[in-house]
Amino acid sequence: MRASLVILLAIGVAVAKESRAGEKYCTCYSELNGGGYNYTFYDYVPDLSPYNFTSDVDSLRVRGMWLCYDNVNYKYELGPVFWIHGIDFGSNLPFGFANVCSSLRYVGQPNCLNCDSYTVYEETFFNWAEFCGHADTTTMGALNDQGSSIIVTGASAWTFYEGRSYTGYSACVYPDTDHDVGPNGETLDLGIYPDVTSIGFYDNAINSVRRGCYSKNVFKAEPLKAEVKAKNGAWGYIKK
Structure with missing residues (x-):
């Protein structure tokens, strides 16, 4: 991570x-x-x-x-x-x-085109600091209570939580807004969320995340x- x-x-x-x-x-x-x-x-x-x-x-x-x-x-x-x-x-x-x-x-992830990953950015529209990972985490480290935008990649859904250790309000998102296919059949899948308020969070309110969909609040981003x-x-x- x-x-x-x-x-x-x-x-x-x-x-x-x-x-x-x-x-x-x-x-x-x-x-x-x-x-x-x-x-x-x-x-x-x-x-x-x-x-x-x-x-x-x-x-x-x-x-x-x-x-x-x-x-x-x-x-x-x-x-x-x-x-x-x-x-x-x-x-x-x-x-x-x-x-x-x-x-x-x-x-x-740097060395994998379409591996499952999430990136949470400090500001809307993917600005400033970030927290990036490919596994469950009970805390967002230095970015606790600061996340304002999200991009996910790969095939897996991710569930984001308002509280640490998967507590409080939650939202499930998928990498299903953009799908690229390369000349040799490789694929790239993205879910792009410029503002977390679009998935029901207050700004600066994300504190944990886990792989998979565990929330009744399921969102699909509008393509950019x-x-x-x-x-x-x-x-x-x-x-x-």
């Missing part, structure tokens, strides 16, 4: 990318359509400037789901949060967001609006 404080004109395109089996990656390009300087990331990047990207990302190619922020340390102030998910899926950043990406991070959606991926952005 980990707790951390821590693209091709307007169409989705399947592209060839050699990577280790199951591993997530995000390749950033300094120009549109995969041109210019590029760098491939396999881990969280709280600040892109040391990699010669000073708010200078125009297009991306990804495996897995990645979130891109207009400020360092996974937060945004003025611009939207740009999201992209897929299996060897590429896109230009949308107008108004190109050249303003300052930090990025993936969703779920995708600016482009293809069989192997999609992208879009959300803002307050």
Whole structure:
């Protein structure tokens, strides 16, 4: 378990990318359509400037789901949060967001494309600190009473609780809002919840979680609006 404080004109395109089996990656390009300087990331990047990207990302190619922020340390102030998910899926950043990406991070487990996982974020729209795991936990550690948004991946449902040790109000969610299929038949399944109040919680009220559906309160998230959606991926952005 980990707790951390821590693209091709307007169409989705399947592209060839050699990577280790199951591993997530995000390749950033300094120009549109995969041109210019590029760098491939396999881990969280709280600040892109040391990699010669000073708010200078125009297009991306990804495996897995990645979130891109207009400020360092996974937060945004003025611009939207740009999201992209897929299996060897590429896109230009949308107008108004190109050249303003300052930090990025993936969703779920790093070396498994579609393993069961949950990530709880400190703020709505997947901002600031996070608590990520793939097993039951009776406490959210440093993020107790702070969770405001959730993303789940894989095949399993997850039940979130208001109290520690699986007590109080509960809500069951599934990774069934987005389903990507790659060129070789690989799949990526996501359940994306930008605001926990949509599943009956007060803000900042999640304290434990376990795998499976153990609540009478079962929710299905509305899919995020995708600016482009293809069989192997999609992208879009959300803002307050």
